[in-house]
Amino acid sequence: MKNYTQKFIGILALVFAMSFTANSQETADTYLDLPQGWSMFGYTCIDSVDAMVGFSEILDKIEIVKDEWGLAYISEWGFNGLGSLHYSEGYQIKMIEGVTDFQFCEAIVPEDGITQADVDAVQQQLNTANQTISELQAEGDWNYPPESNFWYWNSVNNCLNGESYSCTQAAQILFEYNVSSYNIPYEISGCVNLLQMGYNEMYATDYECPNALNYPELLSSFFGEIESCENDSDEDGVCDVNEISGCQDENAFNYNLLATDDSGDCIAILYGCLDPFACNFSSEVNMDDGSCTYPILDGDNWLNCDLQIGVAYEGGIVFSIDESGEHGLVADFEDLQDGYRTHVWGMYDLASEYTSQGYDDWFLPSVSQFQLLYNTIGPGGDNSANLSLSNPGVYWTSSSQSTNGGTGWEVYAFYIFLNEASTHTGGGMNSDGDGYLGRPIRAF
Numbered sequence: 001m002k003n004y005t006q007k008f009i010g011i012l013a014l015v016f017a018m019s020f021t022a023n024s025q026e027t028a029d030t031y032l033d034l035p036q037g038w039s040m041f042g043y044t045c046i047d048s049v050d051a052m053v054g055f056s057e058i059l060d061k062i063e064i065v066k067d068e069w070g071l072a073y074i075s076e077w078g079f080n081g082l083g084s085l086h087y088s089e090g091y092q093i094k095m096i097e098g099v100t101d102f103q104f105c106e107a108i109v110p111e112d113g114i115t116q117a118d119v120d121a122v123q124q125q126l127n128t129a130n131q132t133i134s135e136l137q138a139e140g141d142w143n144y145p146p147e148s149n150f151w152y153w154n155s156v157n158n159c160l161n162g163e164s165y166s167c168t169q170a171a172q173i174l175f176e177y178n179v180s181s182y183n184i185p186y187e188i189s190g191c192v193n194l195l196q197m198g199y200n201e202m203y204a205t206d207y208e209c210p211n212a213l214n215y216p217e218l219l220s221s222f223f224g225e226i227e228s229c230e231n232d233s234d235e236d237g238v239c240d241v242n243e244i245s246g247c248q249d250e251n252a253f254n255y256n257l258l259a260t261d262d263s264g265d266c267i268a269i270l271y272g273c274l275d276p277f278a279c280n281f282s283s284e285v286n287m288d289d290g291s292c293t294y295p296i297l298d299g300d301n302w303l304n305c306d307l308q309i310g311v312a313y314e315g316g317i318v319f320s321i322d323e324s325g326e327h328g329l330v331a332d333f334e335d336l337q338d339g340y341r342t343h344v345w346g347m348y349d350l351a352s353e354y355t356s357q358g359y360d361d362w363f364l365p366s367v368s369q370f371q372l373l374y375n376t377i378g379p380g381g382d383n384s385a386n387l388s389l390s391n392p393g394v395y396w397t398s399s400s401q402s403t404n405g406g407t408g409w410e411v412y413a414f415y416i417f418l419n420e421a422s423t424h425t426g427g428g429m430n431s432d433g434d435g436y437l438g439r440p441i442r443a444f
Helices: 004-019 056-061 117-138 150-160 164-175 186-192 199-211 216-223 343-351 366-374
Strands: 032-034 037-043 062-066 072-074 090-095 097-101 296-298 302-303 318-319 330-331 394-404 408-416 421-429 441-443
Touching: 032 037, 056 062, 056 097, 150 164, 150 216, 164 186, 164 199, 164 216, 186 199, 186 216, 318 366, 318 441, 330 366, 366 394, 366 408
Parallel strands: none
Antiparallel strands: 032 097, 037 090, 062 072, 062 090, 296 302, 318 330, 330 441, 394 408, 408 421
8 A cells, every 4th residue: 555655646646637738738937846855746747758867957956756666766876766757747856955946847738727826736735745744644553562572672762863774673673563554654754664665775774764863753653652661670771571681692602682681501602514414413513614524435335424534433544445335444543663773573563462542453564555555544645644754764564575585585574665655675574674663554
């Protein structure tokens, strides 16, 4: 339903249309009286004209022109959402400076007895409407939000204290409690009438609401009376009945923007994965940080969450998974070293007696196993195993072979130079490895 402003524009425009139906081409000057601030006028020229062209003589004196649907021409922005002015249509206009000697065209005076006096009479009716239109608003009963709706009443209070943004916020809440048939004074309609076609919150905040703040009585009547507090025990300006308990720490997980009293139950933000279908889901997390990981397809096998290369699992770091997707090999998190000169037999003993992460079945990898470790979690991959490339960067393996060294058959152990990622035969089983390291592994 149109409000009274729109109805008056429509009625007066109809009067203009009836008064100036052209049966003759006689014309006479008729000037518009456009006072400073808001007023209305009717367009009486037969030919339509683009608003920017029609107002070209007084552009610097106009702030905004609107039709009955709220479509606007804003001179300062050079924005013309109104389009053209049309014969017999009525418009609202807000002037920065009053104008009394402006006309779009000479008025057509037909031969049926209507004279300039008739035109003046219609204009006088329009002027009277401009002065009294707010008194003609319907006295409809509004349904106001309850006193417990702190957000609404706080916004109303801020609005009446000159905060234009709060006017639009309060209006949005008020319209949730009311149907669209209520009428709003045109002085504040552009600020608070969300149902007006073309309503834009940003424009209303910047342009319409500052003007509406000049009518505090209308705003107060529109939003409802703010009753004084009977009890405000903490003297914070919020009535006890309107207090909202909640966490007021803006950095907390359960921060409550509407809280007026701190409840003392703020919860720290814990980042992590919130997806229950992800591998690293945590029920203790309350803020997702995008770190979720999911099962992957390894060849023809889907690997479960725990069995992915590079993850910690059963005492070490996974570097091999068999075709079943349930078994494989993990490497310990650190190297073994028995002093500066580690005998290969000593390394075997260290590995066989080694206990870590609750497991005691560790052993030295073979050459092929160590090369796989190197290419997945070693320097050939992401080196999450933190294998050493220096001092001396050589690791014993469990691989060996028998050879005739000229003094009889001997068993040689293999070791690996990491800086070359290659295998070499070492000395006899009784030889020392000059500071060589060992990295125990285990099967799961």
